[in-house]
Amino acid sequence: MKRIITFGTFDLFHVGHANLFERAAAMGDTLIVGVSTDDLNADKKGRTPIYSFADRVKIISSLRYVDLCFAEESLEKKSEYLRHYQADILVMGDDWKGRFDHLKDICDVVYLERTPSVSTTEIIEVITSK
Ligand code: CTP
Numbered sequence: 001m002k003r004i005i006t007f008g009t010f011d012l013f014h015v016g017h018a019n020l021f022e023r024a025a026a027m028g029d030t031l032i033v034g035v036s037t038d039d040l041n042a043d044k045k046g047r048t049p050i051y052s053f054a055d056r057v058k059i060i061s062s063l064r065y066v067d068l069c070f071a072e073e074s075l076e077k078k079s080e081y082l083r084h085y086q087a088d089i090l091v092m093g094d095d096w097k098g099r100f101d102h103l104k105d106i107c108d109v110v111y112l113e114r115t116p117s118v119s120t121t122e123i124i125e126v127i128t129s130k
Pocket of ligand 1: 007008020057092116118119121122
């Protein structure tokens with residue numbers, strides 16, 4: 001049984017997120033998703049997510065690719081989360097390429113190509129410019 005883990009905010013859920021989950025789920029048997037809390041996102045990206053943490057978790061939990069969601073409260077706790085959930089592979093989009101290589105002593109680390117031309121930031125920009 002291979003356990004896959006990934007992390008992110010997944011605000012304004014879009015097709016890039018769905019593609020990432022689909023490909024990550026296909027790499028193993030169980031897909032576990034660490035969803036950034038609202039506070040972590042404010043630290044990480046300098047803005048509070050449009051959708052609350054509770055709503056983002058509800059959306060992500062409802063996906064057939066996803067088996068389990070938990071709150072990612074700190075970027076520094078990645079190794080703790082990997083061990084706690086007994087992850088075999090950490091999967092991230094390639095905008096994070098190289099950033100988690102230090103975790104390779106705990107599990108495999110794979111960066112998947114991002115879906116082109118879609119991001120939460122861009123969706124916010126398009127909507128606010130209308
Ligand atoms: N992701 C992806 N393809 C996209 C957008 C995101 O594969 N087009 C992946 C990211 O690489 C990451 C995960 O989805 O592994 C969560 O990304 P997140 O930061 O929540 O989404 P973004 O759309 O990149 O958000 P933002 O624009 O706020 O940075």
